[in-house]
Amino acid sequence: MSGPAIHVERLVFAYPDGRQALYGVDFTVQRGERVALLGPNGAGKTTLVLHLNGILGSVAGGTGSGRIQIGGTGLHREHLPEVRRKVGLVFQDPDDQLFMPTVRDDVAFGPANLGLRGSELDDRVHEALVQVGMQDHADLAPHHLSFGQRRRVAVATVLAMRPEVLVLDEPSSNLDPAARRELSDILSGLDVTLLMITHDLPYALQLCERSLLMDDGRIVADGRTRDLLGDADLMAAHRLELPYGFDPLSVPGPERKG
Amino acid sequence: MSGDGLLVTVDSRVHRLPAHVKIVALFVLVLAVVSTPAAAFWAFGLYAVMLVAAVVTARLPVLLVARRLTVETPFIVFALLLPFVATGPRVDVLGLELSQSGVLGAWNVLAKGTLGVVAAIVLSATTGPRDLLAGLERLRLPATLVAILSFMIRYLSVVSDDLHRMRIARESRGYAGGRAGHLKAVAGGVGALFVRSFERGERVHLAMRSRGYTGRMPLLSTRGATSSQWLEGLAISLAAVAVALAVRVVGL
Structure with missing residues (x-):
């Protein structure tokens, strides 16, 4: 049980319709790191994260080559249940992630698949809901929640599986400013390795010390978030733009807290 | 479309009964009603009294039950047509020549349909969708159907x-x-x-x-029913079965 949290080597993948999405991706994320995955639409970010728990790629019976290691163990068909527990994926649309009749049933879905039953299962569900501050809404149906609450429950559904790596696909999209801040409070308080796809560059700077920049199915830059965001030429070359008036050199980031 | 389905949120004895008890009760009651011959008018009277008692115990607003009864409209139209289109001996009702078997058939459809619909309304208004699912699952409905x-x-x-x-x-x-x-x-x-x-x-x-799905949905958690809850939930249905048997066997 040693080795980096995520290690990806020469990952290549094309969709069944022939569209090539990944052209050789290499990167390593150490345990406890918080990394943002930046890049324009269509760069292959979501495709990449769907590989990390074996949803896409050769282990899932698809095409593609390359090597992925999660926590030091290679991704193989026989390890898939274990890998899916270790890598928790939070999808972009909470309506895709919350499919059970109530919040409680939904959060219980993952741990129940891991074999938990009875009071152990109830404890696990409660613990995950407390982590995102939604313990008072356990008996509600997902569509009775606000969008921000649904996003938090979606995070809880994954936390209930006690993942080692939390992977989020655009966690701040469609959230109002308060919900966005509440989510960042929750995320920064979690003790897991974090990989976060985002177009919200201030969010990346606030939460992640390191960033990977992806374009055209390749990692084109890997470094401190502040340095990447401050490199105007690099940003312009890959269709990334900072919000109006935002100066990445003038705001505090996660590195100053530690 | 609200996700609470048709649930009426008041607290009553009927609301508190476990869902699977109520589903069985509905099923048994409908079987009893359907197997009763149309000519046994007094039996339908008794069924109606029992169902009114159920509505009152469940503390459902009468107006709401009446409004939901409108789903029955197509059947009512069909039933009202029957006396005019059926053949056989004729009777004179308010100056109209109607088929005797048609009138009985219309009564049959109307009475049984209305009783069944009221019973279903009581079930749906006292049980949330999630509880209904859990109840069906407890009654061993195939997991795939429950998931759908x-x-x-x-x-x-x-x-x-x-x-x-x-x-x-x-x-x-x-x-x-x-x-x-x-x-x-x-x-x-x-x-x-x-x-x-x-x-x-x-x-x-x-x-x-x-999240580790491999083709089997985890069971929704439900508590079982005590025998007194079974007895309470099935009281009306068992009475209806007794009435139906009396009509059939004793030929009252």
Whole structure:
């Protein structure tokens, strides 16, 4: 049980319709790191994260080559249940992630698949809901929640599986400013390795010390978030733009807290 | 479409009964009612009294039950047609020549239909959708069917929101096609909606597999029913069975 949290080597993948999405991706994320995955639409970010728990790629019976290691163990068909527990994926649309009749049933879905039953299962569900501050809404149906609450429950559904790596696909999209801040409070308080796809560059700077920049199915830059965001030429070359008036050199980031 | 389904949120003895008890009770009651010969008028009177008692115990507003009874309308229309189209010996009712077997047939459809619908209304108004699912699961309905029902309940509101947004988008761009034009637009919209729902289904499946789904849904947690709850829930149904048996066997 040693080795980096995520290690990806020469990952290549094309969709069944022939569209090539990944052209050789290499990167390593150490345990406890918080990394943002930046890049324009269509760069292959979501495709990449769907590989990390074996949803896409050769282990899932698809095409593609390359090597992925999660926590030091290679991704193989026989390890898939274990890998899916270790890598928790939070999808972009909470309506895709919350499919059970109530919040409680939904959060219980993952741990129940891991074999938990009875009071152990109830404890696990409660613990995950407390982590995102939604313990008072356990008996509600997902569509009775606000969008921000649904996003938090979606995070809880994954936390209930006690993942080692939390992977989020655009966690701040469609959230109002308060919900966005509440989510960042929750995320920064979690003790897991974090990989976060985002177009919200201030969010990346606030939460992640390191960033990977992806374009055209390749990692084109890997470094401190502040340095990447401050490199105007690099940003312009890959269709990334900072919000109006935002100066990445003038705001505090996660590195100053530690 | 609210996700609470038809649940009326008051607290009553009927609301507190476990869902699977209520489902069995409904099933038994409907069987008893259906197996009663149409000519045994007094039996239907008794059934009606029992169901009114159930509605009162469940503390359901009478107006609401009456409004929900309107789902029965197509059957009523059919039943009212029967005396005119059926053949056989004729009787004279208020100056109209009606078929005797037709009148009895109409009564049969009306009485049994109404009793069944009222019983179903009591079940649906006292049981939330999630409890209904858990109850069906406890009654060993195949897990796949339970899962399909559960997804339907969960995504009905999502899909109808989609439909609503598509209609607003259409009207915002000045669409005014009249009734027929609207139908045409909705038909086109349904195609798009199907594709969207299909894609959502794929994403949901990915999300399920990400959380360790291997083809078996975990059971919804429910508590079992005590024998006194069974007795309480089945009281009306058992009485109805007794009445039906009395009609059949004793020939009262």
